[in-house]
Amino acid sequence: MDVTREASSRPDSWPAAPPGPPQRGGATQLSRAVADAVAKPLIKARPVPVHDELDADGGPATEPPGGASSSQSRASRRPPRIDPTLREHQARSLPGWLALLVLLTALAGVALPLVRTGVIPQLDALPDLRSSGTEITAPSVAAASAAGLVFLATLAGLLVNAGGETRVLTRWGRYRGTVRRTGLLWVNPLLRRRRVDIRLRHWRSEPVQVADRTGTPIVVRLLIVWRVKDTARATLAIAGHEDYLREQVHAVLTRTASALPCDSNSAPGPALRDGQWFADELTRALAAEAAPAGIEVYSVQPLALDYAPEVAESMRRRRVAELDASLRTVLVDDAVEAAALAVRRLERATTHELDEAARSALMEQLLVAFVAPAGVAASVPPPAVRAGRKEGRPA
Known part of the structure; x- marks a missing residue:
């Protein structure tokens, strides 16, 4: 039975095939359309703004420069944020005088009605302030009470308020100001x-x-030199500023300390024993961490x-071994330079240039004489024996 199959018409939304030479045995229109759809999707994903709960205004966080993702910017560690409205300001106070x-005026206002009514006995040295009546009246009671x-x-x-101290004033938990004036207030x-x-x-840790x-x-x-700069934040923003520090x-x-090795013996470079870099880096990092709490470092x-203590002995032995190896290297380099200089001076003094074999033999003898310990005689084989050993012939 003959079965025919009609080709379905292409929809209007189907992307047209790009012009170009026909491909033999290659991809069909369907494969090219799929490739174009993958390369240029019809629906583009729009980035979703990420809200940062630490932002003061509560708005969406802006994308960091350089094309970095918002997740990476959120993952980076930042110093804590404190309420920006919590800042130290001067409190109202009056002079002590x-x-x-x-x-004194209030004390006189209390004593005078009591003396006039006879509650306080009259002193002979003072003038008589008693009134004709001894009854306590309501106006006198009100005046004495006020x-x-x-x-x-x-x-x-x-x-x-003593020097070097302040008083932080609060009312029902709300900050009302700081008194920095000294004396009676x-x-x-x-x-x-x-x-x-x-x-x-200063604090010695x-x-x-x-x-x-x-x-x-x-x-x-460590030795840390610091002081409290913002008394409002140091008192109300954290539980205890000394424990926080x-x-x-x-x-x-x-x-x-995890940024550099303690010593740089084998590998030249910066180390923690470079006290200036270590102190500057600690000061900068600690000042940034303590600033939100009102502490100035x-x-x-x-x-x-x-x-x-568990690694001190082994590190000491390693240090001694590295110093010994470096010292030996320096000694050998100095001996080589001294031997080469001696050979050149000998050729200059005798006005006779030695051949390569004689120069090498003389260099080796001088090196042995310079490096060998005292009292140890080291023999150097002649040039012919050394040449035979290099070529693989038996000596």
């Missing part, structure tokens, strides 16, 4: 006061064990840099 004047409240409020607001008695030391301080670039454990001891020192030291200096 004015508060003392108010105290003066007493003023006295208590003034006394509760007195503040003695008066502040709002309803505010809570926290003392913060802003003097320049305990021995911290970390690993260098080669994985060798080392022990480092201590933990950041350990983290920064671990990250910086001036310098970080390594006081001691040693290997851990």
Whole structure:
């Protein structure tokens, strides 16, 4: 039975075949259309903006320059962010002499009604201030009560601020300002006061064990010079600024020490024992980590840099072996140069140029004389024997 099959018509949306010479035994129109569709898709994927929860404005994060992906930018470590509105500002305070004047006035306002009503006995040295009646009236009670409240409020607001210290004022957990003025002051008695030391301080760390670039454990001891710069952040942004600084020192030291080896004996190059680079890098990294917490780091200096006790002996032996090998290399190079100079001077003095064999034999004898230990006689084979050994003939 003859079965015929009609060719289906090509749809209008089917991409037209590009002009060109016909291909023999090659791809059909279908394969070319599929290849073009893969190369130039009809639907292009649009990148989805990534929202960064750490951005202050909450908007979409911009794509980093250089075509880097947003996932890589989010994966990079960044110092913590603090509330930008939490910054130190000057708190309202009054001079102490004015508060003392108010105290004396309030004390007089309390004592005068009591003296006039006879509650406080009259002193003979003072003028008689008692009134004709001894009854306690409502106006006198109100005046004495008001003066007493003023006295208590003034006394509760007195503040003695020593040099190098500040008072951080808060009310119901909200920051209200910082008092940096020294001496006797008066502040709002309803505010809570926290003392913060802003003097320049230094901290000698305990021995911290970390690993260098080669994985060798080392022990480092640091001296950190720092002070509190922003009292608001140091008090309210973190639980304890001293504990925060201590933990950041350990983290920064671990990250910086892993960048270079402790010593560069066998491979010339920078090492952790280059104290200037190590101190500068530690200072820069620790200052960046401590700045969001209101701490200013001036310098970080390594006081001691040693290997851990479990590897100290083996590293000492390795160091001695490397020094011995380098010293031997220097001695051999110096001996070769001295022997070559002696041969040239001998040829110049005798005005006779030695042949290659004689020059080599003389060089070897001089090298043996220079390098051999004292009291050890080393024999050098003649040139003919050495030539026979090189050619493989028995000596």
